[in-house]
Amino acid sequence: MTSRDIWLERFAGMRQWRRGKERAPHKPLLVLLALGDLHRSHGRLHSFVDIDERLGELLRRFGPPTKPSPQYPFVRLTGDLVWETPRIDECRSRESNTDPPRSALLEANIEGGFPLGLYELLIKDPALVTKITEDLLERNFPQSMHDEILDAVGLGDLSVRRKRRDPSFRPSVLLAYQERCAVCSLDTRLDGQPILIEAAHIMWHNMGGPDEVANGLALCVLHHKAFDRGAIGLTEDHRIVVSAHAIGGARHEKALVQFHGSKLHGPIDDADLPLPEHIQWHANQVFRGSARPL
Numbered sequence: 001m002t003s004r005d006i007w008l009e010r011f012a013g014m015r016q017w018r019r020g021k022e023r024a025p026h027k028p029l030l031v032l033l034a035l036g037d038l039h040r041s042h043g044r045l046h047s048f049v050d051i052d053e054r055l056g057e058l059l060r061r062f063g064p065p066t067k068p069s070p071q072y073p074f075v076r077l078t079g080d081l082v083w084e085t086p087r088i089d090e091c092r093s094r095e096s097n098t099d100p101p102r103s104a105l106l107e108a109n110i111e112g113g114f115p116l117g118l119y120e121l122l123i124k125d126p127a128l129v130t131k132i133t134e135d136l137l138e139r140n141f142p143q144s145m146h147d148e149i150l151d152a153v154g155l156g157d158l159s160v161r162r163k164r165r166d167p168s169f170r171p172s173v174l175l176a177y178q179e180r181c182a183v184c185s186l187d188t189r190l191d192g193q194p195i196l197i198e199a200a201h202i203m204w205h206n207m208g209g210p211d212e213v214a215n216g217l218a219l220c221v222l223h224h225k226a227f228d229r230g231a232i233g234l235t236e237d238h239r240i241v242v243s244a245h246a247i248g249g250a251r252h253e254k255a256l257v258q259f260h261g262s263k264l265h266g267p268i269d270d271a272d273l274p275l276p277e278h279i280q281w282h283a284n285q286v287f288r289g290s291a292r293p294l
Helices: 003-012 026-039 048-062 071-080 102-107 116-124 126-140 143-153 169-176 221-228 250-255 276-285
Strands: 045-047 111-113 197-201 216-220 232-234 240-242
Touching: 003 116, 003 126, 026 048, 026 071, 026 116, 026 126, 026 143, 045 048, 048 071, 048 102, 048 111, 048 143, 071 102, 071 111, 116 126, 126 143, 143 221, 169 197, 169 216, 197 221, 216 221, 221 232, 232 276
Parallel strands: none
Antiparallel strands: 045 111, 197 216, 232 240
16 A cells, blocks of 8 residues: 555544534645645744634634534644644643643644645645545535635646536436426526426435435526525425525525525425425524524
8 A cells, every 4th residue: 555545544533523414624624725825835833813813704604503613633634644733732721631631722822734744745745735625515515615615725627527417417407397497487498408407405415414305406606506505495384485694685684584484386296395304404404593483
């Protein structure tokens, strides 16, 4: 096994906190942030003072709707042997937890980064950067978010491949919803084929969501992005809700707010309506904050 294979195996086996189907993309986002810095020749080690702010913002944008905690992946990623934190022993620890508290990491100006051997290999082998990036995106985020995450971490010029999903999922969902957006009813066609309409997973595929119509929605490009980012969601009686955290002007009102409380433009067959367990997962793991009053 080559050193390249060993590093890929370590990233593939990277341990992430799990409780049921709750999301925990903290380590993947830290790795992607560090890969972006490497890609832009920003050096190997990163001050936690810098990482705290930047990773915190990434977690707020792309993580679950919980308080971000950048200190945990910064320290715990060392256990996966793809990260190191020199001088970490200088930090005090909580009595009930071996992890140094955030305040101690900031006060001691602790640094972290890829081990030297990995860092040098990544510099020499840009294809390895691409491969790690592809794998982390695929395992942790829906494809509708990939480009935005790449831009946010400084990898926007990287050409990444998209893994092909079950080829029957999109046509099955679009057929069930009569090729129109379940939120706004957009049904644009070009040369007889639907465009601007996509099949969205309610419970994300990489979180165990099945490629079934009852876990899908036909959504236009705009509402697909809004749904995956948690600006809009669903109630269990299939009404559309808009997050109180989503704000904007007149166009925002027209694009999102006017549909708040509206009934979903559902599938032809009620048997294909979104299942409660999928709706609940999205409400807990994706939807941002609380909904506007109905």
